[in-house]
Amino acid sequence: MDYQVFDTTLRDGGQREGISYSVADKLAVAKLLDEFGVGFIEGGWPGAMPKDTEFFERAKTELDLKNALLVAFGATRKAGVAVEEDKQVKALLDAETPVVCVVAKSDIRHVERALRTTGDENLAMVRDTVRFLKENGRRAFVDCEHFFDGFRYDPAYTASVVLAAFEAGAERVVMCDTNGGMLPSMITKAIEEVVARTGVSADRLGIHCQNDTSCAVANTIAAVEAGVKHFQCTANGYGERPGNADLFATVSNVQLKLGVQVLPDGCLEQATRVSTALAEIANIAPDTHQAYVGAAAFAHKAGLHASAIKVDPLLYNHVDPSVVGNDMRILVTEMAGRASIELKSRELGLDLAGHPDAVSAVTRKVKELEAGGWSFEAADASFELLVRGELPGEGYARPFNLESYRVQVEHREDGAVVSEATVKVRVRGERVIATAEGNGPVNALDEALRVALSQHYPQLKTVELTDYKVRILEGSHGTNAVTRVLLESADGNRDWTTVGVHENIVEASWVALVDALTYGLARTTAAA
């Protein structure tokens, strides 16, 4: 029996607070999950959610999956309705997926109190629905909702749901920890008891864990160690409440720690890229501290470690970061000593070995700036400008000098909101004044500056601002609140991030903007 990696990012994962996929988003997510090599992609609930119905419709012609099979999710037929007459079940067939996964109640209390029907009728609903799907040529999986709570309360009834599903032809019956209250040892024990009571071998069962005890990944691994060969995850652990078992940590643990290959060759190396891309589509900031795939997953900042890492990196990483497509990073922080500054600079292509004074100056400046709210951890380009400024002959020329700027936002009587900026700068000896409008104050400032520089630096056209992040740093540290802005820029070949900090959000943005253009122009000129 083969292992089945079953992804439900598009169905259960969509229940995470803050996520709302368009149909185009869903198609893009499915494509990325397929690139990661999962075997099954649960795409949504056709019939119940209009977007999901449209997704399955468009998937028929627009989605060309290499590794995965598409799965439609739904419920067993309604109580008291013939399965052939059930509209929701019909919508599952209309989705035309090779696999259908239906959720069934397996806790007698939920059958009686939420579904308001009898245990026997619920069993009939499971049998009828599975049989009907099989008769229509579908592979049928059954998700047993509230499985573990139900099995603890009334093991005989929950076992009867499992047996009803298999008797009707289900391929896998999935044990769902819907409320997420389990620990790994409880999972291990429950699976032993389920196998003993039903006589069903563990490799015909599946597992689906929620993260309410912070153990979803561990619970899934415990089930795999107990012989379960079908596990349901969501990318980045997205899901209701504390979420689901994270696909990337679970698969990495199964392959790298248990030594069981469950993805096609070359796919695990896509983990970091796919995780980040999926966060982007979900419009959720990537969790930098996520296991395996987070930007900080292999980052070292303690002075203690950073100096020892120079000796032997593998003594300080539990796996080689490249096997999941991630990198080791050295962080620039106030806790870091000179060793970290040197390592980080080397990472950026600057050798400080022969410049002890520059190392001292950079270390001192970084400490001062960080005390004022700056952070270079995500702003490599600003850090590089700072280091180059201390290295004789290595500094990038500032492309202009600022005389003054003025930005105005007006909400007019007719309701129109208008932003306008004027900059006065000196460019290569010439004084230039330029004015431009924008859809906000920072955009107007960016536009005006580009107008001012366009004659002298036509190559600026290729530099684009791609992301803008704002963080208000609270006054709870005994200082006044300041605003920290991170700007991401790109020129088609590479992207870079700069930082600006000021109590005024417009000035903080300006500082980051100036670094962004300085860096972009230096790099474009260097490449040309």
Next chain:
Amino acid sequence: MDYQVFDTTLRDGGQREGISYSVADKLAVAKLLDEFGVGFIEGGWPGAMPKDTEFFERAKTELDLKNALLVAFGATRKAGVAVEEDKQVKALLDAETPVVCVVAKSDIRHVERALRTTGDENLAMVRDTVRFLKENGRRAFVDCEHFFDGFRYDPAYTASVVLAAFEAGAERVVMCDTNGGMLPSMITKAIEEVVARTGVSADRLGIHCQNDTSCAVANTIAAVEAGVKHFQCTANGYGERPGNADLFATVSNVQLKLGVQVLPDGCLEQATRVSTALAEIANIAPDTHQAYVGAAAFAHKAGLHASAIKVDPLLYNHVDPSVVGNDMRILVTEMAGRASIELKSRELGLDLAGHPDAVSAVTRKVKELEAGGWSFEAADASFELLVRGELPGEGYARPFNLESYRVQVEHREDGAVVSEATVKVRVRGERVIATAEGNGPVNALDEALRVALSQHYPQLKTVELTDYKVRILEGSHGTNAVTRVLLESADGNRDWTTVGVHENIVEASWVALVDALTYGLARTTAAA
């Protein structure tokens, strides 16, 4: 042998990317951890970090702990140096804590390659340091760094470090998964082997787990189930790379799932409050999806669940949220149906049962606004204003009508950055024009509006803006990028959050500001 809950938020937790505590912050953190009832608070590394030295100095007079003992962290003596001569060890005594925790190398590869000494000298360093601490009246704990990797590579050497520590008088020897690569089953097996090889009973050992496999909490629980009675955690799992075992999830699991009380009575109920306060001090946005204590930990958004929750809330929560000081929340989202809108409104004290048209109108508006980037999940006050607007006779009067505003930010030739705003509004029939400066465009706008309203609404003085969050919503959803602003306000009695969305950050802030003042004035007036 009693259980020991050992917190290292201030030491190991401080290594998390982005955290930088002042001494005042550290004192505040220690006070909160004590309120949560941990037994030990590791405060830092005196002698190595100037802030930590100062923390222990000030703690002597300023910190009055009710439950916890303060712990100084350090390393064993240097190789080739007499322990009495070792400055770092002396600094540990100078901290004058009842307990000292020293880190020791327990992986022979780290001894030889990072420490560059011999296995025998390392054992002598452990023995000498522990004996010296004991002679000076300290309780001594020993953290064995890279314990599990070392034990796998050379079990005899790692065991000899454990025995050396106990022979010299250590109270507990802590097994640290420094690189964080373990799974629960590996922890269980390793502890069995350690006990068999050393003859040391498990209840004299401690556990310290990092989260690199996303299993830190589960690994800690596995150790406790194997008989370990000392566990090291950090609040919210803060720590290097993916972090440490989260204190709140670990303790909640031990008390609520394993049924072992490890905190004094009444302390677990502080979990949510203490977690949030510690995030505030660390200046890290609280993780809304954190197990047990996150704002979304008991939040339900699926239409399926929301309608069933009306029947029996406990069928849908793995524990009663109040035992960890948390609440069940109903989320207002596009996935929610009319049932969620009704439940949410009831939570806010508005009964929609007799107003089916209002429910339809609110549901429709929420869907429209969310499609445009709005989110009411965190903005209860804006949601309440929206619902009241649809209920006959329940709407709050707008305190003013806007004619226009203008905000200007100037960066002058002398480098000064100045913000100024002018608002023109109608208040109770009177046209008012007011101008004010601020430290940024939004602050200037807020100040000008308060000047304009002050005569008619003197009670506005009590309303304060306490937090301001900005999120740029990317254009990747096929729409133009928009800015979403969340404003938190307070008046000394309660706090409330409002939301504004617009492509212009100033206008988005204005919208949230108007809601904030409208809500604040209505509540103040209602209470008066």
